[in-house]
Every structure is written in C-alpha cells, then in structure tokens.
Amino acid sequence: MNQFGFSINKDKSIDMDKTSQKLTQYLTTEEPSFNICMSCGTCSATCSAGNFTDFSLRRINLLVLRGQLDEVRDEVNKCMLCGKCTLLCPRGVNTRGVIVAIKQYFDKL
Amino acid sequence: MKKVLIIGGGVAGMEAAGQLAVLGYSVVLVERKDVLGGHVRKWDRLFPNKRPSEEVVNHLLQKVQHPNVEIRLKRTVTDLRRNPNGSFLAILSDQSPVSADVVLFATGYHLFDAYRKEEYGYGIYNNVITSADLERMFKNGEVKTAEGKIPQRVGIVHCVGSRDTKCGNLYCSRVCCVTGVKQAIELKELIPNVEVFNFYMDLRMFGRGFEQLYLEAQQKHRVRFVRGRLSEASETQDHGIFLKVDDTLVGRPMKMTVDMLVLMVGFEPRKTTFPLLESLGIEKNEDGFIKIRDCHFDENRTNVDGIYVAGTCTSAKSISETINDACSAALQIHRNLSAKVKDKRK
Ligand code: SF4
Ligand code: SF4
Numbered sequence: 001m002n003q004f005g006f007s008i009n010k011d012k013s014i015d016m017d018k019t020s021q022k023l024t025q026y027l028t029t030e031e032p033s034f035n036i037c038m039s040c041g042t043c044s045a046t047c048s049a050g051n052f053t054d055f056s057l058r059r060i061n062l063l064v065l066r067g068q069l070d071e072v073r074d075e076v077n078k079c080m081l082c083g084k085c086t087l088l089c090p091r092g093v094n095t096r097g098v099i100v101a102i103k104q105y106f107d108k109l
Numbered sequence: 110m111k112k113v114l115i116i117g118g119g120v121a122g123m124e125a126a127g128q129l130a131v132l133g134y135s136v137v138l139v140e141r142k143d144v145l146g147g148h149v150r151k152w153d154r155l156f157p158n159k160r161p162s163e164e165v166v167n168h169l170l171q172k173v174q175h176p177n178v179e180i181r182l183k184r185t186v187t188d189l190r191r192n193p194n195g196s197f198l199a200i201l202s203d204q205s206p207v208s209a210d211v212v213l214f215a216t217g218y219h220l221f222d223a224y225r226k227e228e229y230g231y232g233i234y235n236n237v238i239t240s241a242d243l244e245r246m247f248k249n250g251e252v253k254t255a256e257g258k259i260p261q262r263v264g265i266v267h268c269v270g271s272r273d274t275k276c277g278n279l280y281c282s283r284v285c286c287v288t289g290v291k292q293a294i295e296l297k298e299l300i301p302n303v304e305v306f307n308f309y310m311d312l313r314m315f316g317r318g319f320e321q322l323y324l325e326a327q328q329k330h331r332v333r334f335v336r337g338r339l340s341e342a343s344e345t346q347d348h349g350i351f352l353k354v355d356d357t358l359v360g361r362p363m364k365m366t367v368d369m370l371v372l373m374v375g376f377e378p379r380k381t382t383f384p385l386l387e388s389l390g391i392e393k394n395e396d397g398f399i400k401i402r403d404c405h406f407d408e409n410r411t412n413v414d415g416i417y418v419a420g421t422c423t424s425a426k427s428i429s430e431t432i433n434d435a436c437s438a439a440l441q442i443h444r445n446l447s448a449k450v451k452d453k454r455k
C-alpha cells in the first residue's frame with residue numbers, strides 16, 4: 001500500500017563495476033564476430049521481429065557487453081532466426097550465430 | 110638566389126625547407142626549440158602503421174641537410190616587416206636580421222591544455238593523463254598508474270578540448286579519434302588483460318588505414334567503444350577514477366571505475382604567434398587558426414602577399430596531410446618566385 005506517496009526509483013544506470021562479463025567471454029570464444037559490431041542498426045532495421053516488438057539485435061549486442069543478462073535472456077527469444085539480418089550486416093557479424101550462441105549459453109545454465 | 114624564411118621547424122617547416130632547397134632557393138629555417146621535429150618527437154609510434162616517430166623525424170632531418178638550408182635553432186621571430194620593395198626583414202630573438210623574399214608560416218599548433226576541462230580532473234587526480242602523457246609512457250616502455258601499478262582498466266576519452274563550445278573550440282581535431290584507437294591497441298599489446306573503453310561522440314576514421322585500425326581494435330583486441338561523452342570524473346579512495354557517462358546507444362547512464370583515464374587532447378592555434386600575425390595584418394579564422402585564401406584552390410596563401418602557410422597553423426592535420434600541405438606550399442612559393450613562371454592570379 002502506498003500511503004504517503006513516497007517511492008524510491010530504482011537506479012537506471014548500468015554499473016560496469018558490478019556487471020557480469022561471462023556472456024561476453026562466452027560469445028568471444030563461440031561467435032567472435034560478435035566483437036566487431038559497430039552498432040549501425042542495419043540488423044534491427046530489417047528485422048521483422050523488431051517491427052512488431054521492441055526487440056533489437058543492435059541493442060542486444062550492447063546489453064551483452066554491459067552485462068545486462070536478465071534483459072538479454074528475455075529479449076533473445078523474440079528472434080525467429082530467419083537470418084535476414086545476417087544477409088545485411090555491413091560488418092560481417094554472423095548475427096544469427098550470435099543469437100544462437102546466446103540461446104545456447106542460457107540453455108547450458 | 111631567392112630567399113625564403115620558414116618559421117617553425119616541425120614537420121611542415123622541415124618538409125617545405127627540403128623541397129625549396131632542392132628547387133634552388135635559399136632557406137632560413139627558424140625553430141624555437143633546440144631540436145627540429147616539433148610535436149612528432151613527443152609521439153612514440155604513429156598511426157596508421159605504428160611506425161616509430163623517429164623514422165619520420167630522421168627522414169625529414171635528412172631532407173633539411175642541404176647546403177641551401179640554414180637552420181637557426183633556439184630562436185623565434187620577434188619582428189617581421191615588409192620592405193618598400195616588397196621583400197621582408199625579420200628580426201630574430203638573438204637580434205640577428207634575416208631578409209627574405211617570402212615568408213612561410215609553419216608555426217604549427219598547441220595541444221589543448223587539459224586543465225581547462227576541469228570536470229575531467231587533469232592535474233587534480235594523478236591517474237588522469239593526456240594522450241601525450243601516454244605517448245611518453247609508451248616511449249619509456251611501461252604504462253603504470255601514479256601508484257606504480259599496472260592498470261587493469263583504462264578509459265579513453267575522445268574530443269577533449271574539441272567540438273566543445275565550453276572550451277571555445279567548435280572544430281574537430283581530426284586525428285584524435287584514430288589516436289585513441291591506436292593507443293587502445295597499444296595498451297592491449299603492452300598489457301595483456303587490460304580492459305580498454307573508448308568514449309566517443311562520433312568515430313571519425315577518415316584516413317587511409319584508419320577504419321582498418323578500428324576493426325583491428327575490435328576484432329583482435331576487444332576494445333570496447335561506448336558512444337557518449339564523459340560528463341565528469343572523480344577519484345575513488347584507492348585513486349581509481351570513477352566515470353559517469355550516458356551510454357547513448359543503450360539509452361541508459363553508465364558508471365564505471367577505471368585505473369587510468371586518458372584524455373585525447375585536441376589542437377589549438379598557437380597563440381604566441383598572434384602578435385606577429387597581427388603586426389602584418391594576417392587574418393585568422395574565428396577559431397584562431399590562420400585564414401587561407403580559398404578552401405579549395407588556395408590553401409597555402411594568406412590574405413597578405415608573400416606570406417604563405419603550411420601545416421597545422423591553418424587547421425588540424427595528420428602528419429601525412431602536413432607533409433602534402435608543405436609540398437604544395439613549396440610548389441606555390443616556387444611558382445610565385447620563379448621568374449620563368451608568371452602567376453596570373455597575382
Ligand atoms: S548490422 Fe551488424 S554491425 Fe550493424 S548493429 Fe547489427 S550486428 Fe552490429
Ligand atoms: S534472425 Fe532474428 S534478429 Fe535477425 S532478422 Fe531474423 S528475427 Fe530479426
């Protein structure tokens with residue numbers, strides 16, 4: 001019950017001193033092309049899933065790097081693995097492979 | 110023999126001196142320091158191919174070893190006047206006079222004084238250093254914090270003193286992006302497990318080989334790039350540097366502690382040359398760099414006849430660009446001085 005109208009906002013900021021780098025390390029061995037993403041957003045612009053939900057592979061890549069693994073786990077299931085993004089990525093990231101590896105990581109946990 | 114006075118013995122001045130000497134001009138090269146070479150001497154290895162800076166300096170030193178070049182070290186030009194016949198008379202700081210048919214300003218730039226960006230803590234926190242300080246450490250072969258420890262996490266801040274109206278500098282200094290990437294790679298090569306984060310607003314990888322360096326930084330060295338300008342730095346109890354930045358691509362603020370913070374300081378006009386420029390009526394841009402006659406067709410002449418410019422005294426340039434600019438200045442001087450070729454534009 002919120003009797004006094006006081007509440008404390010959760011800190012929105014990402015604290016890089018506390019976040020986990022485990023998934024980043026996993027991807028670096030399993031799908032190293034993950035590291036060369038330049039956040040251009042071509043993948044997310046073409047993605048059908050992204051047109052209907054707030055799913056974005058560009059953002060997922062960053063969330064992995066920032067250790068926001070809970071968010072990544074929820075988001076990654078929205079991908080249909082169609083592979084359209086892989087055709088377009090100008091940096092040559094195996095985007096579909098990145099998603100598959102992320103899913104594998106969570107499955108193994 | 111026609112005579113050219115070159116003010117500034119850095120890359121531009123040396124290259125121009127070498128070219129003009131070969132073209133048959135008598136050159137007086139005035140340098141305020143006790144050695145030629147300018148800023149390049151401070152650098153350890155150069156982008157894009159990690160060439161040791163001495164190679165560039167030595168290459169240029171060889172060029173100025175020419176009977177037509179007279180080098181005057183540890184001197185500045187204190188007075189410069191035009192004679193009634195259009196030639197110039199300069200007085201150096203040792204009172205010696207130098208007469209010349211034309212004068213080339215190759216006076217270079219000044220590195221942004223990072224103290225002025227107070228919120229980043231340079232000069233306040235010992236583990237905040239500049240790109241030039243880091244080069245000095247590379248030259249000595251070891252990078253350590255002020256406490257003598259090997260840093261495990263380093264932050265590199267782009268655009269320090271550039272693209273910032275609070276510093277009065279609207280322009281981009283052009284070479285600090287690639288320097289940031291180069292230094293990130295060098296840190297990774299020197300300290301195997303170091304984490305490196307580059308904080309940038311835009312990555313300007315315009316030159317030959319620059320984009321490849323960026324790719325190498327990501328692919329081979331796992332350098333992390335964060336789009337967002339550092340808002341402030343503060344010191345932690347154990348002398349780490351605590352950073353606050355907006356991770357603009359994620360859309361959330363980010364904080365982290367680094368062991369060392371490196372500021373990519375930009376170019377500024379060399380203010381000590383202003384009195385000389387003003388005494389001759391040489392125009393400057395709003396940003397303080399010397400104004401060129403035309404940004405496409407006439408980059409090496411100023412508004413004053415007989416006063417030429419080369420290198421970074423007109424804008425931020427890489428070494429390759431500075432050398433090209435100096436060649437083009439030499440050619441322009443040659444065209445205007447040589448009796449055989451009449452310059453119709455004049
Ligand atoms: S298209 Fe490729 S480089 Fe661009 S954001 Fe997506 S994965 Fe990254
Ligand atoms: S593979 Fe996944 S992320 Fe890529 S376009 Fe298809 S749905 Fe989108």
Ligand code: SF4
Pocket residue numbers: 267268269271272280281282283284285286287311312313373375
């Ligand atoms: S080159 Fe890069 S770091 Fe330097 S001022 Fe321009 S954008 Fe900033």
